[in-house]
Amino acid sequence: MSKTPPQCPMDAILRxxxxxxxxxxxxxxxxxxxxxxxxxxxxxxxxxxxMLTERLRMLQGAGVIWREQAETIPPAVTxxxxxxxNDLRSVLDALGTIAERWKAEGVFQDDxxxxx
Amino acid sequence: MSKTPPQCPMDAILRxxxxxxxxxxxxxxxxxxxxxxxxxxxxxxxxxxxMLTERLRMLQGAGVIWREQAETIPPAVTxxxxxxxNDLRSVLDALGTIAERWKAEGVFQDDxxxxx
DNA sequence: CGGGATCCCAGTTGATACTG
DNA sequence: CAGTATCAACTGGGATCCCG
Numbered sequence: 588m589s590k591t592p593p594q595c596p597m598d599a600i601l602r603x604x605x606x607x608x609x610x611x612x613x614x615x616x617x618x619x620x621x622x623x624x625x626x627x628x629x630x631x632x633x634x635x636x637x638m639l640t641e642r643l644r645m646l647q648g649a650g651v652i653w654r655e656q657a658e659t660i661p662p663a664v665t666x667x668x669x670x671x672x673n674d675l676r677s678v679l680d681a682l683g684t685i686a687e688r689w690k691a692e693g694v695f696q697d698d699x700x701x702x703x
Numbered sequence: 704m705s706k707t708p709p710q711c712p713m714d715a716i717l718r719x720x721x722x723x724x725x726x727x728x729x730x731x732x733x734x735x736x737x738x739x740x741x742x743x744x745x746x747x748x749x750x751x752x753x754m755l756t757e758r759l760r761m762l763q764g765a766g767v768i769w770r771e772q773a774e775t776i777p778p779a780v781t782x783x784x785x786x787x788x789n790d791l792r793s794v795l796d797a798l799g800t801i802a803e804r805w806k807a808e809g810v811f812q813d814d815x816x817x818x819x
Numbered sequence: 820c821g822g823g824a825t826c827c828c829a830g831t832t833g834a835t836a837c838t839g
Numbered sequence: 840c841a842g843t844a845t846c847a848a849c850t851g852g853g854a855t856c857c858c859g
Contacts, residue, residue, distance in 0.1 A: 692766075723832080
């Protein structure tokens with residue numbers, strides 16, 4: 588999926604957000620506050636351990652979320668949104684707003700987008 | 704790639720934008736104005752005929768771009784951004800802004816995002 | 820409990836060739 | 840020129856098993 592040429596400034600961010608689940612994870616983290624891995628996993632029904640780990644790492648690498656690991660046994664790792672994560676959220680909100688407007692206009696009715 | 708649960712409002716839009724090339728096509732259409740299929744294809748180096756057609760249809764279906772077909776021989780089909788396409792562009796711009804800020808902060812340096 | 824490594828299938832994309 | 844149809848290939852992602 589490394590298609591879009593790197594010339595596009597927002598390329599990297601899009602690659603970040605574009606991942607499956609990504610926005611949903613951000614949403615959950617924002618909506619329900621910091622969560623532990625397991626809880627997070629349960630909050631994102633259908634996601635696999637690997638995916639969640641991968642996305643989490645990706646988001647962490649981008650500084651969108653923080654990771655707090657308690658060196659206990661069993662371990663307890665908590666993830667939460669960083670300020671930077673909120674930058675993202677505002678954009679996502681804007682996107683959500685547009686999405687709702689479009690939906691109201693029936694955009695997602697007459698094409699294959701709705702029929703997944 | 705139909706992962707993100709449909710509960711997310713922006714889900715559909717993200718699925719739209721998420722497609723490979725998509726944002727790039729929008730960018731070109733916005734930056735260079737309406738273009739014919741062939742020109743567009745040349746403007747998006749590496750894209751295949753099929754992909755371009757598919758994305759174009761997708762965007763058209765969402766009302767993000769218009770399609771003007773001249774019934775001549777050979778045919779001349781032109782694509783351009785609709786007002787709705789500009790809605791999208793503003794969000795993409797916002798995203799781009801954040802992207803630049805992040806890049807300035809070195810976000811895309813210490814993770815795998817930059818090394819594609 | 821959190822997550823790394825592996826195997827494997829499926830969906831997607833690219834290449835190519837053909838049509839109006 | 841614009842697009843379609845087909846084929847083959849690649850990669851992403853899920854399921855599993857295992858370790859700290």
